[in-house]
Amino acid sequence: MQHIKSKTALVTGAAGGIGRAIALRLAREGADLVLLDVDEAGLSQVVAESRTLGVEATGHYCDVSQTRQIEASTRTILDRFGGIDILVNNAGITYYGQTDQMNAADCEKLLAINLHAPIHFTRLLLPSLLERTEAHVLNVASFFGLVGTRRLALYTSSKFGLVGFSESLRAEYGKRGLGVTALCPGFVDTNLFYSAPRGPDQLQAKQPPRWMLTTPEKIADTAIRAIYGNQGVAVPQLYAKLTHYGKRFFPGLYDWANHLSRKPAHRRPNDTSATPPQRRTAA
Secondary structure, eight states: OOOOTTTTTEESTTTTTTHHHHHHHHHHHTTTEEEEOOOOOHHHHHHHHHHHHTTEEEEEEEEEEEEHHHHHHHHHHHHHSSSEEEEEOOOOOOOOOOOGGOOOOHHHHHHHHIIIIIHHHHHOOOOOOHHHSEEEEEEEGGGTSSOOTTHHHHHHHHHHHHHHHHHHHHHHHHGGGGEEEEOOOOBSSSSSTOOOBBBBTOOOOOOOOGGEEEEHHHHHHHHHHHHHHSSSSSOOSSSHHHHHHHHHHOOOHHHHHHHOOOOOOOOOOOTTTTTTTOOOOOO
C-alpha cells in the first residue's frame, strides 16, 4: 500500500494493547477509523484521542465471539462507509494451562475470537476490499503461530490457523491487489496474560520475563511498515525471529529443547502395562 492517508481502517479489539496502538498509529498516518471492542469505556478514550489527530473515528460495541454481532457490525460499516481499505483483525485472548484440563467453553470462546472472527470479518468485507485501488488485511497473530509451546496449545493452534489463513489469502487475492500480512509479535506488555483464563493447576498468571517484553507502540510501528511494504509475515523481535528460523531449519533441535525438562512417566499403582507378557504354552 502506497498511501494510508484518507483511507478507512477497521480495527477489532481497539480499546487497549496492540489494537489501541495500531489504531492511533493509523490515525497519525491520516486514516479514518472504525473501532470495535467490548470495552466501551476504553473504546471511547481511543476514539477521542484519535480525533485529536485530525481524523474521523467512531467506536462500536462488538463481541467478536458472536457471529451475529460480527454480521451486524459489518452491515453497519458497509451501509455507513461503503466499505473499508484496511482491515486489522486484532482482537484475541489466550489460555494458560494443560490442554487436558481445558473445558469446552474456554475452547470454543478462544477459537471464536482468535480464529473464527478474523475469518468472518474478512469474508464479509472482502468484496469491498477488492473494489478498492489499494487494500490491506493485517491479521495480528503471534510468533506462537510459527512455533508451538507447552501450556498454550489452543492459543498456538488458533494463531497457526491465522498465519495459514493469511498465507492463503495472499495466494488467492494477491494478483487482485489485496495486501495481506500476518503480524507475529513475541511477548508484548499488555493485559493478555493478566486477564487470561488459567488451568486449575495454575494458581497465578504466568508472566513473561521483562527482557522479552516490548511495547504495543513498537508493534504498531512494525504493523505500519508491514502494510506499506505488503509483508507476508512480520516478526518484530529478534528472539522471536531466531526461534522461528531455528525451528524452521533445525526442527529436531527445537523438539529436543522442548523435551529437556520432560518428566518421566509414573506408573499407576495397579498398572501392569509395563510387565512383560507371559508366554502361554499349549495344554
